[in-house]
Every structure is written in structure tokens, then in C-alpha cells.
Amino acid sequence: MIRLERPPLDDQTVKLLVRAHERLPDAGLTEAVARKAWKAAGGTRERVAMALRAMASGIERCMYCSESLGTAIDHFEPLNHAPRRVFDWYNHLLACSFCNSHAKGGTFPKGTATGEPLLIDPTAEEPAHHLRLSLTSGEYHCLTPRGCATIDVFQLNRGPLRKGRLDAVGQCLDTLAGCAALLAADDTAGARKRMLRLRRQPLADVLQELRRIADRPSAAVVLGDEAALEALRALYGQPVAKQVFIPQQTSRHQPDCRFWKTAPS
Secondary structure, three states, rough: OOOOOOOOHHHHHHHHHHHHOOOOOOOOHHHHHHHHHHHOOHHHHHHHHHHHHHHHOOOOOOOOOOOOOOOOEEEEEOOOOHHHHHHOOHHEEEEEEEHHHHHHHOOOOOOOOOOOOOOOOOOOOOOHEEEEEOOOOOOOOEOOOHHHHHHHHOOOOOOOHHHHHHHHHHHHHHHHHHHHHHHOOOOOOHHHHHHHHHHOOOOOHHHHHHHHHHHHHHHHHHOOOHHHHHHHHHHHHOOOOOOOOOOOOOOOOOOOOHHHHHHOO
């Protein structure tokens, strides 16, 4: 899961969302009523979908798993919890059918102590504060109860995703090795063109993690390709990634951790 920037909407889409929201009943607004209103607002939905597709990673990828094509607008806080947020732009994310319907559905866990949502909204906060991707196993490990909840609910360690991430590591390193050869031949434009194609691929979280660790002395040992890492540093500049605060782990959370179900948020 990667951090995504949510841009302001154009004026026409804002007006459509406001009008649709104003048409909601003041009383008796249930999940069923909200869904009916959402279904009826086809033009508004399409404009929201266009905005979400433009801000997604790769080419219109799911904002949760980063792998599959985002084909649905997910209400981050589900309508069975907050029907009045049906037309709230800040409650809309692009999701694949698995993450949206099969994994999350109407699930929306909250902390028992604070009542705050436990799932990570990648457009509102930095996911790296709560979970970390292992490039050697293709699995996510959680750093906080919120990270555990997000991994668990969205099944971010399901088999196809783990295998895909490991393949993506190899693909990234192969492309970067090619970029290194182009840079050695003073073909910076060619190297950047290859990197642009790489950024359009699924599983952008793999490339993000490579960027995050590229300036570490041990990175070449871990990944076994110094030339690829040098190309990554050269193409992104120094430092290759912003420093972020990472909570200290009191214990190691395994990829299938259910710690969030018992720990305070």
C-alpha cells in the first residue's frame, strides 16, 4: 500500500456531489436509501471514477493492493456505517473487485478505546507508519494495530499478491540494470523512459520499498544488484525517499497477525 495524493476536484464535479448530497433525506437515511441514491447518480459516479483513476498508482490500480485494476468506487467508511457520506469525495477510493467486495465489504473496524477507524486510508496518511513490505518474502508485516487490521481485512498477504510482489522485485531490478547501462552510456533520456514504463506497472508498493531502502548500505547485499540500486539513486536523486517516522515495534508481528482485534488503537 502506498501513499497517494488526493487532488481537489474540478468545480463541476464538486457541484454535482453537493447537489446529490443535498437531495438526501434529512431523516430515514438508511444504507438502502443511500445506495439507491448512489446508483441513480450515474453521471456523478463517472466523474468521481475519472478523478480516482487519475490519482491511482500505475495505470488505474487498486488503492489498497496496488496490483489489480481498480474497477469500483469504494466507500472507505461503508454505507452501512455512514450512509450520509455516500457523496463525500474524501470517502471515495478506487478498488479492485476483490478488495472492495470479497475482502472489505461492509467491514470497518474501530479502536475500542478511541473509536477511531483502524483501516488505513492511503490518501489521508502514510501507510509506512503502520506496515512494512518485505522484498525477500513479498509479505507485509504490521508495525501497529492499524497495520495489522489493514493487512488482515484486505488480505494483503494472499498468495497471488506475495508471488506477484516477488516477480515485481525481479522486474524492477532487471529494468534498473538496463537503466544503469543506459546511464553509463550517457543516455539519461532512455533510462528515464524505461523508469516511466516501470512506474506504470502494477504493484507500485515494490518500487516504493526499493526507493525507501536504496540509500541503505546493506541494500545491495540484500538485493544483490549494486548497479540497479545506483541507477535507482541516480534517477530519483538523493535522498531517494523521504524520511518518515516509523513506530518502534515492541514485538515482531507475523504476516497473519490478528493483534488488532485485542490491542487498543
